[in-house]
Amino acid sequence: xxxxxxxxxxxxxxxxxxxxxxxxxxDISFQVKTGEFLSVIGPSGCGKSTLxxxxxxxxxxxxxxxxxxxxxxxxxTESFAYMPQQDLLFPWRSVLANTTLGLExxxxxxxxxxxxxxxxxxxxxxxxxENRYPHTLSGGMRQRAALLRTxxxxxxxxxxxxxxxxxxxxxxxxxQEWLASMSTDDGWTVLLVTHDIREAVMLSxxxxxxxxxxxxxxxxxxxxxxxxxxxxxxxxxxxxQLEMSVLRALQPANPx
Amino acid sequence: MSLxxxxxxxxxxxxxxxxxxxLVWEVCVTVSGIRPQLLPPPxxxxxxxxxxxxxxxxxxxxxxxxxxxxxxLAIVTATVAAMIIDFSATARRALYPLMVASQALPIxxxxxxxxxxxxxxxxxxxxxxxxVTFFPITVGWVDGFATTELAAANLLRSMGASRWxxxxxxxxPGALPSFFSGLRIAISYxxxxxxxxEYVGAKNGLGIFMQLQQNSFRTDLVMAAVAMxxxxxxxxxxATYALENLMxxxxxxxxxxxxPL
Numbered sequence: 001x002x003x004x005x006x007x008x009x010x011x012x013x014x015x016x017x018x019x020x021x022x023x024x025x026x027d028i029s030f031q032v033k034t035g036e037f038l039s040v041i042g043p044s045g046c047g048k049s050t051l052x053x054x055x056x057x058x059x060x061x062x063x064x065x066x067x068x069x070x071x072x073x074x075x076x077t078e079s080f081a082y083m084p085q086q087d088l089l090f091p092w093r094s095v096l097a098n099t100t101l102g103l104e105x106x107x108x109x110x111x112x113x114x115x116x117x118x119x120x121x122x123x124x125x126x127x128x129x130e131n132r133y134p135h136t137l138s139g140g141m142r143q144r145a146a147l148l149r150t151x152x153x154x155x156x157x158x159x160x161x162x163x164x165x166x167x168x169x170x171x172x173x174x175x176q177e178w179l180a181s182m183s184t185d186d187g188w189t190v191l192l193v194t195h196d197i198r199e200a201v202m203l204s205x206x207x208x209x210x211x212x213x214x215x216x217x218x219x220x221x222x223x224x225x226x227x228x229x230x231x232x233x234x235x236x237x238x239x240x241q242l243e244m245s246v247l248r249a250l251q252p253a254n255p256x
Numbered sequence: 257m258s259l260x261x262x263x264x265x266x267x268x269x270x271x272x273x274x275x276x277x278x279l280v281w282e283v284c285v286t287v288s289g290i291r292p293q294l295l296p297p298p299x300x301x302x303x304x305x306x307x308x309x310x311x312x313x314x315x316x317x318x319x320x321x322x323x324x325x326x327x328x329l330a331i332v333t334a335t336v337a338a339m340i341i342d343f344s345a346t347a348r349r350a351l352y353p354l355m356v357a358s359q360a361l362p363i364x365x366x367x368x369x370x371x372x373x374x375x376x377x378x379x380x381x382x383x384x385x386x387x388v389t390f391f392p393i394t395v396g397w398v399d400g401f402a403t404t405e406l407a408a409a410n411l412l413r414s415m416g417a418s419r420w421x422x423x424x425x426x427x428x429p430g431a432l433p434s435f436f437s438g439l440r441i442a443i444s445y446x447x448x449x450x451x452x453x454e455y456v457g458a459k460n461g462l463g464i465f466m467q468l469q470q471n472s473f474r475t476d477l478v479m480a481a482v483a484m485x486x487x488x489x490x491x492x493x494x495a496t497y498a499l500e501n502l503m504x505x506x507x508x509x510x511x512x513x514x515x516p517l
Contacts, residue, residue, distance in 0.1 A: 058414060082414035084407050090426065092429040092504065092506045105412070105417045105421055106415070106416060
């Protein structure tokens with residue numbers, strides 16, 4: 001049995017200004033095991049990104065704890081490699097220099113950082129683009145470069161926040177299939193935040209469905225399909241059934 | 257290099273328009289028989305400017321030095337001020353209104369005082385140049401720093417970056433395009449600032465040269481000095497693009513960062 005690597009317990013978050021208090025997250029707890037791919041899916045405005053930032057250590061929670069391997073890491077970023085919605089490749093850095101950014105900040109000497117990131121370019125389908133500027137890359141390649149920048153930091157848990165939201169539908173599907181094989185082959189522990197049901201079912205071992213604000217967990221679905229999954233899996237009856245179940249869990253007020 | 261021909265082609269409309277203006281001017285002056293002390297024809301300005309080229313050049317050098325000194329002072333002051341403003345919200349509230357107020361000071365009133373305080377040397381001129389140019393450069397930096405997205409700051413924080421690393425790795429390079437816009441606005445004031453400061457009191461320089469020639473009714477030589485001032489401004493303006501291409505080569509590659517001249 002795999003041990004829980006990430007333990008999120010009793011997270012609560014409110015935002016207040018002078019006249020109003022908005023309860024964004026009421027009570028969220030879940031665990032992610034080593035090598036597990038967990039997706040968190042919820043309606044827009046449900047506080048997914050807030051939850052994500054709390055886990056990443058970028059925002060404080062009002063209550064609750066985030067633990068990694070039994071160690072409480074509230075407000076600490078070191079355990080997580082974070083990939084935000086936009087690729088955020090900096091235009092003044094070459095693709096290689098963008099991917100070494102995290103290592104440079106950690107104090108890894110530049111030649112070693114270049115060597116470590118450079119070694120992954122082939123694996124990420126970016127060979128030959130090391131010295132190009134980001135604007136010369138396609139949307140899919142930019143996203144792969146952003147993921148390379150995330151993975152090369154070699155942190156225990158990958159946090160992906162709607163990583164393919166900005167891509168066109170076809171590229172998104174290709175990227176999902178690619179990520180499915182990458183994450184399985186390399187045994188990544190991943191927490192993915194998304195609002196794309198198909199993406200969640202395609203990639204995950206388990207799916208956590210969130211409610212509207214104030215957010216709690218509406219349902220949790222295991223995905224009983226072998227990984228890595230190819231694109232053809234979307235026609236599998238189990239896949240279709242699961243998509244429907246997740247959709248129902250997302251819209252309890254008006255059942256289909 | 258295909259750079260030169262294309263830049264000449266781009267300058268053609270400006271050159272053609274300039275030529276038309278000069279021709280109309282020449283014809284009007286000749287036909288109307290107006291006295292050259294009032295309005296000299298371009299041909300006279302060019303001929304006399306050339307005849308007095310050594311004197312004009314001798315007066316151009318101090319103006320260039322004052323411009324360079326004042327502009328350097330402005331860049332340093334503006335960069336330091338912008339960094340202070342960026343790092344502290346309190347400093348921003350304290351400094352920004354004062355800076356705006358400094359731009360409302362009538363230079364006509366301040367420049368004689370500066371000469372009174374600091375004499376006829378380089379310092380009062382450099383101060384006038386700095387005073388009229390530091391503000392656009394500061395605004396360029398401050399606005400440029402403000403373009404840093406929250407998401408980018410979060411990404412750097414998640415990597416464990418310090419505030420200083422975030423500043424050097426993201427905020428400064430991200431602010432460069434805006435800085436250069438400010439720099440271009442500032443440079444167009446710089447030479448005029450130096451000339452004006454000399455006008456108030458100087459041993460030599462284009463400003464004092466213009467005043468002396470004006471007093472002896474040599475309008476043609478005044479105009480020749482004006483043409484020199486314009487020429488310097490244009491050259492400096494183009495130089496900012498060269499500097500931008502050097503400091504921010506990704507900009508040049510991403511968009512056409514060549515001067516609109």
